[in-house]
Amino acid sequence: MNYNWDFHAVLQSWDLFLWGLWITIIYTFGSILFGVVIGFLTCAARLSGLWGVNAIARVYQEMFRCTPLLVQLLWFYYAFPLLIGGSIDNRVAALLTLSLYVGAFYAEIFRGGIVSIDKGQHEAAAAIGMSSWQSMYRIILPQAMKRVLPSFINQSVIQFKNTSLVSVISVADLAYMAAVVNGQTYRPLESYTLMAGLYIAMLLPLTQAADWIERRLKVSD
Amino acid sequence: MTLNPEMNAPVIEAISLRKSYGTHEVLKGLDLSLARGEVVALIGPSGSGKSTFIRCLNMMETPTQGTIRFREKSVSRRFADKGEEIGIGTLRRHVGMVFQHFNLFPHKTVLQNVTEGPIIVCRRTRKEAEELAMDLLSQVGLAEKHSAYPNHLSGGQKQRVAIARALAMEPEVLLLDEVTSALDPELVGEVLSVIRGLADKGMTMAIVTHEMAFAADVATRILFLDQGVIAETGSAEDVILNPKNPRLQGFVARFNG
Numbered sequence: 001m002n003y004n005w006d007f008h009a010v011l012q013s014w015d016l017f018l019w020g021l022w023i024t025i026i027y028t029f030g031s032i033l034f035g036v037v038i039g040f041l042t043c044a045a046r047l048s049g050l051w052g053v054n055a056i057a058r059v060y061q062e063m064f065r066c067t068p069l070l071v072q073l074l075w076f077y078y079a080f081p082l083l084i085g086g087s088i089d090n091r092v093a094a095l096l097t098l099s100l101y102v103g104a105f106y107a108e109i110f111r112g113g114i115v116s117i118d119k120g121q122h123e124a125a126a127a128i129g130m131s132s133w134q135s136m137y138r139i140i141l142p143q144a145m146k147r148v149l150p151s152f153i154n155q156s157v158i159q160f161k162n163t164s165l166v167s168v169i170s171v172a173d174l175a176y177m178a179a180v181v182n183g184q185t186y187r188p189l190e191s192y193t194l195m196a197g198l199y200i201a202m203l204l205p206l207t208q209a210a211d212w213i214e215r216r217l218k219v220s221d
Numbered sequence: 222m223t224l225n226p227e228m229n230a231p232v233i234e235a236i237s238l239r240k241s242y243g244t245h246e247v248l249k250g251l252d253l254s255l256a257r258g259e260v261v262a263l264i265g266p267s268g269s270g271k272s273t274f275i276r277c278l279n280m281m282e283t284p285t286q287g288t289i290r291f292r293e294k295s296v297s298r299r300f301a302d303k304g305e306e307i308g309i310g311t312l313r314r315h316v317g318m319v320f321q322h323f324n325l326f327p328h329k330t331v332l333q334n335v336t337e338g339p340i341i342v343c344r345r346t347r348k349e350a351e352e353l354a355m356d357l358l359s360q361v362g363l364a365e366k367h368s369a370y371p372n373h374l375s376g377g378q379k380q381r382v383a384i385a386r387a388l389a390m391e392p393e394v395l396l397l398d399e400v401t402s403a404l405d406p407e408l409v410g411e412v413l414s415v416i417r418g419l420a421d422k423g424m425t426m427a428i429v430t431h432e433m434a435f436a437a438d439v440a441t442r443i444l445f446l447d448q449g450v451i452a453e454t455g456s457a458e459d460v461i462l463n464p465k466n467p468r469l470q471g472f473v474a475r476f477n478g
Contacts (some may be wrong), residue, residue: 026317050334118324119323120322120433121326122325123320124320124325125385126281126313127281127317127318127320128313128314128317128337128338128386128389128390129310129311129314129342130338130341130342130389131300131340134341143326143327146328183411
């Protein structure tokens with residue numbers, strides 16, 4: 001193979017890459033923020049013991065866990081507007097879909113953490129007269145959240161990568177910008193390698209942090 | 222000796238208590254009345270319903286039928302008090318429990334484990350709660366461990382912290398559910414001597430135990446549970462040394478053998 005690497009042309013569009021990266025970060029953290037809220041509410045619904053509420057939460061979770069994110073994005077952008085008889089901004093559709101998608105997974109992570117706490121902890125809290133709210137808030141949740149932290153970070157890393165799919169509905173994220181630069185420069189190897197490098201640069205510290213936290217938690221247990 | 226009638230009034234009572242899991246009836250109508258300062262030991266083979274029974278006394282298990290009474294008031298199934306009935310929350314504030322597996326809060330230090338109830342449930346100030354907790358920790362011989370986390374303690378130390386945690390609520394009754402069964406044999410003594418000390422100070426207690434010698438030593442009354450009923454009851458001398466019930470004779474013989 002005798003390819004002449006030349007990043008010169010590609011790097012002239014560094015501002016596009018930077019802007020794309022910024023958009024990717026905004027959609028990632030925005031959807032994580034909304035996803036945490038949705039996840040907590042869904043988790044509470046699942047654990048509520050109310051049959052109807054639990055059923056609704058489950059249907060939501062399974063719909064979003066059992067369809068590909070790409071399909072969800074296409075549906076929310078192209079199909080949903082017909083259903084409500086209006087139009088939907090592609091940025092709104094992207095953030096909505098990403099949040100609902102990750103929320104369904106977060107809910108399952110949170111629920112797993114809460115359910116994994118020993119029954120004796122509930123009993124010990126109850127035995128000193130705590131209400132179930134006090135017990136959940138002071139005893140169960142702090143332990144559960146610590147336990148699920150590695151899974152939570154892993155899911156968030158996946159979310160960061162999944163954000164690249166919003167480029168299919170023309171949200172100008174990093175993947176979209178790489179395609180734009182490729183179109184201008186006809187340098188796919190350089191454009192897409194630079195994009196991949198930027199993803200790695202962003203996510204490597206996160207996966208390392210997750211591993212480190214996981215090791216530390218093992219020691220303190 | 223004449224007893225003050227108020228002293229003699231029952232603190233906690235169980236009246237025709239029944240508990241079933243599905244079709245399996247674990248408790249088949251039990252009655253118990255504990256007066257202030259009494260120490261009752263519940264003995265019996267595994268599966269006889271001892272633990273279920275003691276766990277009904279603070280409503281950790283909800284009885285299928287029958288009533289728990291505390292200070293001569295019925296306990297409802299609600300958390301809060303209502304009218305003449307006492308809520309489960311109030312009952313548990315005054316009736317402490319210590320578990321077989323300690324159930325200390327692993328994310329809190331020894332001191333925080335003990336102050337949690339006084340601060341959160343009794344709404345005492347942190348300073349007050351910490352003074353009380355340090356006093357109790359010295360009583361169980363663990364004052365110097367106040368900033369340690371439960372993982373760094375031995376089983377016997379964990380159980381002594383659990384006792385201090387229950388005592389921090391200043392309970393009128395203490396329920397002890399097989400508190401030495403999960404301990405290495407050499408650690409049993411340190412926990413039993415703490416309980417012995419509480420009995421000497423007049424703490425009202427119900428104790429589920431397999432330590433027959435300890436039961437005989439500390440209990441003012443022994444109940445032998447068998448197949449969900451109280452099969453025999455009396456002083457340590459009556460129940461352990463002169464058992465009448467043939468199944469109790471067999472049960473005691475295994476320990477004396």
